[in-house]
Amino acid sequence: xxxxxxxYSRRVLFVSVAWFVVWTSIQTILLYYYEQGFAISLIxxxxxxxxxxxxxxxxxxxxxxxxxxxxxxxQRLIWGLAFTFLAVYALQFVxxxxxxxxxxxxxxxxxxxxxxxxxxxxxxSWLQISRWVVQYDQExxxxxxxxxxxxxxxxxxxxxxxxxxxxxxxxxxxxxxxNALVGSKPQEARKMIQQLSDFLxxxxxxxxxxxxxxxxxxxxxxxxxxxxKVRFGNRLQTEIECNEEANALLIPALLLQPVVENAIxxxxxxxxxxxxxxxxxxxxxNQLIVKVENPFDPDTQSVNKGTGFGLSSVQRxxxxxxxxxxxVVIRKDQNVFTTIIKIPQS
Amino acid sequence: MIKIVVIDDxxxxxxxxxxxxxxxxxxxxxxECNNGYExxxxxxxxxxxxxxLDIQMPKISGFEMxxxxxxxxxxxxxxxxxxxxxxxxxxxxxxxLLKPFSKERFDKAFQKFLQQRGNSSxxxxxxxxxxxxxxxxxxxxRIVVKNGSxxxxxxxxxxxxxxxxxxxVKIFTKDSWxxxxxxxxxxxxxxxxxxxxxxxxxxIINLQELTRxxxxxxxxxxxxxxxxxxxxxxxxxxxxxxxxxxx
Numbered sequence: 211x212x213x214x215x216x217x218y219s220r221r222v223l224f225v226s227v228a229w230f231v232v233w234t235s236i237q238t239i240l241l242y243y244y245e246q247g248f249a250i251s252l253i254x255x256x257x258x259x260x261x262x263x264x265x266x267x268x269x270x271x272x273x274x275x276x277x278x279x280x281x282x283x284x285q286r287l288i289w290g291l292a293f294t295f296l297a298v299y300a301l302q303f304v305x306x307x308x309x310x311x312x313x314x315x316x317x318x319x320x321x322x323x324x325x326x327x328x329x330x331x332x333x334x335s336w337l338q339i340s341r342w343v344v345q346y347d348q349e350x351x352x353x354x355x356x357x358x359x360x361x362x363x364x365x366x367x368x369x370x371x372x373x374x375x376x377x378x379x380x381x382x383x384x385x386x387x388x389n390a391l392v393g394s395k396p397q398e399a400r401k402m403i404q405q406l407s408d409f410l411x412x413x414x415x416x417x418x419x420x421x422x423x424x425x426x427x428x429x430x431x432x433x434x435x436x437x438x439k440v441r442f443g444n445r446l447q448t449e450i451e452c453n454e455e456a457n458a459l460l461i462p463a464l465l466l467q468p469v470v471e472n473a474i475x476x477x478x479x480x481x482x483x484x485x486x487x488x489x490x491x492x493x494x495x496n497q498l499i500v501k502v503e504n505p506f507d508p509d510t511q512s513v514n515k516g517t518g519f520g521l522s523s524v525q526r527x528x529x530x531x532x533x534x535x536x537x538v539v540i541r542k543d544q545n546v547f548t549t550i551i552k553i554p555q556s
Numbered sequence: 557m558i559k560i561v562v563i564d565d566x567x568x569x570x571x572x573x574x575x576x577x578x579x580x581x582x583x584x585x586x587x588e589c590n591n592g593y594e595x596x597x598x599x600x601x602x603x604x605x606x607x608x609l610d611i612q613m614p615k616i617s618g619f620e621m622x623x624x625x626x627x628x629x630x631x632x633x634x635x636x637x638x639x640x641x642x643x644x645x646x647x648x649x650x651x652x653l654l655k656p657f658s659k660e661r662f663d664k665a666f667q668k669f670l671q672q673r674g675n676s677s678x679x680x681x682x683x684x685x686x687x688x689x690x691x692x693x694x695x696x697x698r699i700v701v702k703n704g705s706x707x708x709x710x711x712x713x714x715x716x717x718x719x720x721x722x723x724x725v726k727i728f729t730k731d732s733w734x735x736x737x738x739x740x741x742x743x744x745x746x747x748x749x750x751x752x753x754x755x756x757x758x759x760i761i762n763l764q765e766l767t768r769x770x771x772x773x774x775x776x777x778x779x780x781x782x783x784x785x786x787x788x789x790x791x792x793x794x795x796x797x798x799x800x801x802x803x
Contacts, residue, residue, distance in 0.1 A: 379612070382636035383566065386655035390572035443567045478565075482591045482614045 592621030
């Protein structure tokens with residue numbers, strides 16, 4: 211960056227000198243044309259352009275590190291006006307000292323002061339405005355860049371968080387069950403450790419965006435269900451209904467586990483009886499439709515406001531993947547709660 | 557003999573407690589319970605010295621069950637993961653076991669129970685915990701009450717008002733009322749403040765039940781509820797109510 215700013219200030223110097231030489235020459239010719247002496251024309255031009263350059267330089271550097279907020283844009287113009295005044299006043303003062311006896315020239319100088327002032331002001335304010343426009347553009351671009359970068363990152367992070375939303379409750383309770391089995395039924399303990407390991411490995415295996423065949427998702431889901439059945443004993447039954455056609459359809463990896471977890475939690479904690487969770491998969495309108503049913507108690511329904519609690523993350527994930535917000539539907543008939551998940555197939 | 561009831565909805569979670577208890581011959585496990593309903597019955601029937609209690613259970617939680625118990629036994633809570641409950645345990649110095657727990661950790665808790673046995677301060681701690689706990693970190697949306705042997709889950713929308721009654725509160729619904737050993741301030745803290753307001757030292761009302769505010773003699777006011785009940789408003793309660801209603 212340092213070398214960049216060095217070349218930048220060199221370029222500024224070059225442009226300034228070139229501008230100074232060219233404009234001084236033009237002004238000298240112009241004044242000469244208005245029948246001033248050559249020496250007077252030259253000195254007037256050199257001084258005018260020197261002061262103008264100085265005013266531009268000062269006002270530019272003043273705002274290089276200090277960027278007025280949009281509300282203070284006005285302030286910038288006020289400063290431009292002040293510098294113009296100063297420059298024109300200094301010009302008049304110095305020239306009066308240099309040519310005290312040139313009365314014709316001095317009269318001309320006085321008469322042309324408003325013109326010089328307007329010219330200075332025009333240049334200084336134009337420079338400042340253009341500078342502000344460039345700065346504003348840069349800021350907007352940076353902001354836009356940051357935003358897209360941020361939303362991209364946030365989306366990735368959110369996806370992976372939603373995917374890996376593993377309930378610590380589930381994990382610790384499973385370990386507790388294993389702890390109990392170790393003493394009484396070591397063979398079953400070993401089996402459950404295997405299932406839990408396979409399940410955990412499954413949760414970290416896939417990419418956040420990967421789509422897998424429904425058949426594979428079911429394998430993973432079954433691991434989860436087997437573990438839950440060990441935990442809850444005969445209180446939990448499951449029925450899975452799925453045909454070959456649905457088996458081959460694609461589903462975002464690990465989508466169903468939170469849905470089923472929600473159904474189990476909702477079903478098991480809302481009743482003290484044994485429950486059956488039913489999972490059905492079918493194809494309809496080029497969509498994979500998965501229905502998960504659990505019983506619930508309509509009497510305490512108003513009490514359990516948070517029925518769809520675990521589902522919001524599923525809905526969010528489907529939205530991030532397919533940009534559709536109607537892919538999760540819930541239905542309550544009498545004492546059956548149904549969660550319907552639709553996965554568009556491309 | 558030490559009478560013990562183990563309450564957990566997971567059979568294996570109960571079995572590990574039972575297994576660990578086998579090294580104490582003076583222990584008599586009088587019953588294992590699947591849920592709070594069974595637990596409550598067993599406690600009333602057997603009057604155990606100690607219960608092992610899970611928090612997350614079907615229908616009513618471990619806390620909700622304990623609120624309905626008349627003679628409080630010593631309690632060792634067992635839970636897998638519940639940050640909120642754990643904070644409550646820590647705050648009240650009540651003993652709890654985090655699943656899965658080792659035999660050593662279990663023994664420590666049991667020894668502590670043996671030392672404190674017959675000492676009412678441990679039971680007092682549990683009672684304090686219940687008095688002040690708000691069931692979940694999220695707002696309370698129901699209250700579990702007992703009517704004789706019948707356990708009822710009252711959605712908070714059904715509550716008309718709550719009245720202080722010595723160490724208890726009376727919870728009034730449209731057609732009934734229930735007594736609960738809880739403090740007014742705990743309900744004031746746990747009930748949704750958009751819906752419930754403490755309008756008097758002894759009264760919390762459901763704002764959805766409010767129909768009118770009427771002046772009484774000398775600057776005092778009463779609130780008229782849909783049920784026709786008239787609730788006195790304290791001076792500060794009246795100004796809180798006005799502020800809440802934006803008048």
